[in-house]
Amino acid sequence: MEKPIQILSAYEYKLQFLPCINSVTLQDKSQLQLYKIEEYLKQIVIPVAPYRTSFNFLLFVSEGYVKQQLESENHLIGPGQILNIKQGSITRTHELSPDVKGFYLIYENDILSSISLSRQDQIFLTSDPVILLQESAYNCMIKTFELLDAELHTDYVQEEICLTFFKAIMLKISRQTSHKPLLSMARELYITYKFREKLQQEHKEHKNVIFYAQQLNISETYLNKCIKKATGKPPKQWINEICVQHSQILLRDLGREIADVAYELNFHSLSHFSRVFKKVTQLSPSEFRLQVLNQY
Incomplete structure (x- = not known):
C-alpha cells in the first residue's frame, strides 16, 4: 500500500x-x-x-x-x-x-x-x-x-x-x-467556521454529523440548520465532498489501488466508497481514474 x-x-x-x-x-x-x-x-x-x-x-x-x-x-x-x-x-x-x-x-x-x-x-x-x-x-x-x-x-x-x-x-x-450583509448570520457563520475546521481535521476518522455536533456542543438538528443556512448545503454533503476531494487526490496516484484509497480514508467498504464518490461526482472511482489516464 x-x-x-x-x-x-x-x-x-x-x-x-x-x-x-x-x-x-x-x-x-x-x-x-x-x-x-x-x-x-x-x-x-x-x-x-x-x-x-x-x-x-x-x-x-x-x-x-x-x-x-x-x-x-x-x-x-x-x-x-x-x-x-x-x-x-x-x-x-x-x-x-x-x-x-x-x-x-x-x-x-x-x-x-x-x-x-x-x-x-x-x-x-x-x-x-x-x-x-x-x-x-x-x-x-x-x-x-x-x-x-x-x-x-x-x-x-x-x-x-x-x-x-x-x-x-x-x-x-x-x-x-464587505461584512455587513452577513452580520445577521454571525452565529451561523461561526458554527460553520468551527464545523469546517473540525471537518478538515477529522474527516478521515469521523463521517457522521452527530460527531461534529457533539464536538461543538450543539444538537445535530441545530448544526444542520446552521450549516444549511450559511452555506446552502447540509453538513453531510460537506462531509462527503471533502472525503471525495481527498480521494480524488489519492486516485491520481496510479500506483494506488482503488480499494487501498477506500481503506486509507476509512470507508466501511469499497462499495460504500464507490456510492459516496458517485453521489458527489456522478462518476465511479474507476471512471474518474480513466479520465486521469486519458489526461496523460
Whole structure:
C-alpha cells in the first residue's frame, strides 16, 4: 500500500523542498516566518507530491504567478492575490513563473491566537482561501510585508513589533470582503467556521454529523440548520465532498489501488466508497481514474 499523504512541519517542509537554503533558515522554528518567493520558493523541487502542513501559510504574489493546488482545486495566484492555506489542508506547488515575486508567510495557530482577532475577523479570514486585494490595500500590503520582513531578519527581533505587522496583514485580508450583509448570520457563520475546521481535521476518522455536533456542543438538528443556512448545503454533503476531494487526490496516484484509497480514508467498504464518490461526482472511482489516464 502507498504511504499516506505526509504532514510536514516547517522544518520538514524546508528540508524536503528547499534544498539550497542555509542552515540558519532551515533550523528556524519560529511561529512566524517570512520568506521572499523569488529567493526561496523558486528553488522548490517540482513536481511536488501532495502534502499537508502542521502550520498555516500565506502566498502573496506581487509579480508573476504561482500555480498551487489546494485540496482538489488548482489556483493560479497572480499579482495582488493571496492564497491562505490552513493547517492540515492538502496542497502542492505545480508551477512558478520565471518572474514570480512575493512573500511566503508561515504562521502557527498559536501566533494567530495571540493577536486576538475578533470572532468575525477569524470567520472572514478563512471564508475564502483566495483573496484579491483592492489597489489601495495592495500597496499597503506590500509595505507591511516589507516592514515585517525587515523586522524578522534583524539581529534582535522584537516580537511585539512583528505581531503588530502580522495583525495588520490579517486584518487587511479579513476586511477585503464587505461584512455587513452577513452580520445577521454571525452565529451561523461561526458554527460553520468551527464545523469546517473540525471537518478538515477529522474527516478521515469521523463521517457522521452527530460527531461534529457533539464536538461543538450543539444538537445535530441545530448544526444542520446552521450549516444549511450559511452555506446552502447540509453538513453531510460537506462531509462527503471533502472525503471525495481527498480521494480524488489519492486516485491520481496510479500506483494506488482503488480499494487501498477506500481503506486509507476509512470507508466501511469499497462499495460504500464507490456510492459516496458517485453521489458527489456522478462518476465511479474507476471512471474518474480513466479520465486521469486519458489526461496523460
